[in-house]
Amino acid sequence: MRVTCPTCKKDIEWDTGNPRRPFCSERCKLIDLGAWANEEYRVPAEEVDPNDIPAGQEDPDAPRH
Template sequence: MIVDCPTCKKAVEWDTANPYRPFCSERCKLIDLGAWANEEYRVPAENVNPDDLDQGEHGSPEH
């Protein structure tokens, strides 16, 4: 199967012989790792009001 390298978009064969898969090279793999380390990838989230969170059994003194 052929996939695109997530970093450089080069076509690369998805094969167990490629130790860097899904990346095409160690360079692309390290670029991606650096982006994670620099917190460049983020999961979108909604702002939450702390009062709306379920505090469970031990969370709120009123219980």
């Protein structure tokens, strides 16, 4: 199967022996990791009304008001 490297868009063979897949190289893998670290990518999330969270299931790391 052929796939496209998400970083450089190079067409590569999907090979289970490639520890960098879906990237074509370690360089492309690290560029992508750096983009995540710099918060260039974001996973969409929805706002949650605190009143909709059942008692006892609040986020223990959330700031208290």
